[in-house]
Amino acid sequence: MCAVCTKNARHACSACNGVYYCDREHQKEDWKRHKSSCAPFKVQTDEILGRCLVATRNIKAGEIIMRKLPLILGPKTVSAALCLGCHKKLNLEQSFRYDCSKCHWPLCNQSCEETPLHMAECEIFAKARYTPTVKNDNSKQSVYSCIAPLRALLLKVKEPSKFETLIKCQSHLQEHLATQVYQVLRRNLIPFFVNVLKFDTNEKEIMNICSIFDTNCFEVRDTKGLVNVRGLYPVVSLLSHDCKHNTKHAFYGDDFQLVLTATIPIKKGDLITTTYTQTLWGTHMRRAHLKMSKHFDCVCERCKDPTELGSYAGAIYCTRCKSVDRSNENKIISCDPLDQDANWKCEGCGYLVEGKEMIWGNEVLKKEISQLDKKSPAALENFLVKYQGVLHSKNAHFLEVKYALCQMYGNLEGFQLVGK
Numbered sequence: 001m002c003a004v005c006t007k008n009a010r011h012a013c014s015a016c017n018g019v020y021y022c023d024r025e026h027q028k029e030d031w032k033r034h035k036s037s038c039a040p041f042k043v044q045t046d047e048i049l050g051r052c053l054v055a056t057r058n059i060k061a062g063e064i065i066m067r068k069l070p071l072i073l074g075p076k077t078v079s080a081a082l083c084l085g086c087h088k089k090l091n092l093e094q095s096f097r098y099d100c101s102k103c104h105w106p107l108c109n110q111s112c113e114e115t116p117l118h119m120a121e122c123e124i125f126a127k128a129r130y131t132p133t134v135k136n137d138n139s140k141q142s143v144y145s146c147i148a149p150l151r152a153l154l155l156k157v158k159e160p161s162k163f164e165t166l167i168k169c170q171s172h173l174q175e176h177l178a179t180q181v182y183q184v185l186r187r188n189l190i191p192f193f194v195n196v197l198k199f200d201t202n203e204k205e206i207m208n209i210c211s212i213f214d215t216n217c218f219e220v221r222d223t224k225g226l227v228n229v230r231g232l233y234p235v236v237s238l239l240s241h242d243c244k245h246n247t248k249h250a251f252y253g254d255d256f257q258l259v260l261t262a263t264i265p266i267k268k269g270d271l272i273t274t275t276y277t278q279t280l281w282g283t284h285m286r287r288a289h290l291k292m293s294k295h296f297d298c299v300c301e302r303c304k305d306p307t308e309l310g311s312y313a314g315a316i317y318c319t320r321c322k323s324v325d326r327s328n329e330n331k332i333i334s335c336d337p338l339d340q341d342a343n344w345k346c347e348g349c350g351y352l353v354e355g356k357e358m359i360w361g362n363e364v365l366k367k368e369i370s371q372l373d374k375k376s377p378a379a380l381e382n383f384l385v386k387y388q389g390v391l392h393s394k395n396a397h398f399l400e401v402k403y404a405l406c407q408m409y410g411n412l413e414g415f416q417l418v419g420k
């Protein structure tokens with residue numbers, strides 16, 4: 001309906017897509033009123049990025065760009081035991097206290113049993129007389145892999161327009177089908193939906209839904225560490241990736257509203273971006289992760305710069321320069337960061353290190369960090385001392401260990417802040 005005259009609407013506001021008009025005249029007439037609530041972005045299509053979000057006006061640092069509720073929320077493909085009503089981890093200390101009276105999935109309590117989200121899937125499980133086997137421990141369990149796809153299929157039946165929105169999201173189905181994980185998913189999920197739940201669906205539909213989730217979902221966590229699930233926010237998922245992104249997001253409330261905020265000023269016409277990977281990782285790790293999980297080769301400004309915009313997150317100190325002068329801090333950086341096999345070279349003396357040697361060194365360090373006792377600040381501090389002459393102070397391995405230490409200091413028993 002037209003926002004001005006209530007006649008049938010023929011087009012939406014091209015900036016926010018959220019208000020409708022019968023003609024351009026009425027849109028112009030309404031602009032003064034609508035301007036303040038109009039979203040500061042529009043959807044654009046780019047040859048490489050696909051659909052992406054672009055700023056329609058200057059956006060200030062700290063400004064909220066959008067708030068969105070999830071279209072679908074659900075457990076990850078493998079998940080620790082959680083409540084299908086409120087999505088919080090189940091209390092393992094007291095063993096499961098409450099099983100759903102109809103479908104027997106473990107939940108927190110009766111009010112979680114009565115959430116509309118769970119009631120819809122509960123009916124399907126109960127009708128199929130399916131009883132899940134959920135282990136009462138901290139392990140990640142594949143029994144939860146059916147829940148998010150089932151919630152998507154239920155949308156198809158109960159809220160078809162929302163399902164339409166879901167299947168318009170990008171899927172990298174062909175790339176996903178070529179992976180081992182999808183072979184396992186296919187073997188488990190198809191017979192489950194078709195033979196056990198007797199759901200009216202097919203292999204392509206289920207695999208496509210899984211692929212859409214993997215391409216678009218956000219990891220949804222709460223601040224208390226009780227929730228760790230995935231959520232699909234279709235408009236927010238149109239944000240493209242940049243290793244020097246200009247937004248951050250957080251989740252609020254029991255309905256997990258996503259709030260997207262600008263972290264730096266964004267100019268009219270600029271891409272609005274997020275990160276699909278770990279910002280504190282070095283270029284090789286970020287690019288490998290993006291290729292594996294999101295199926296593209298990142299060529300952003302940071303990935304192309306051997307110094308990673310002056311952060312030196314992948315750099316090591318030159319041992320040859322140090323052997324002459326121990327205080328020398330010349331750095332060895334990649335000759336071509338977009339080619340992981342390229343040699344690395346000292347910025348000072350030109351000493352070369354082969355790409356494969358750097359890859360091997362990084363693997364060794366990753367393994368060493370994974371084996372450190374994460375409850376012992378001393379173990380992490382010793383790692384920093386051991387490698388201070390080798391790794392640049394902002395090297396990604398150092399950042400990982402320092403980040404872990406930041407979370408320990410002031411929190412861990414024996415390391416709390418003491419008043420004077």
Ligand SMILES: C[S@@+](CC[C@H](N)C(=O)[O-])C[C@H]1O[C@@H](n2cnc3c(N)ncnc32)[C@H](O)[C@@H]1O
Pocket residue numbers: 048049050051052169170172215216237238239240241242294295296297298299
């Ligand atoms: C969550 S979707 C983003 C929306 C998507 N562009 C669309 O058209 O629906 C993620 C996908 O977008 C593409 N993409 C996002 N950022 C990119 C980038 N920096 N370079 C290349 N492709 C990118 C990749 O295909 C990626 O798997």
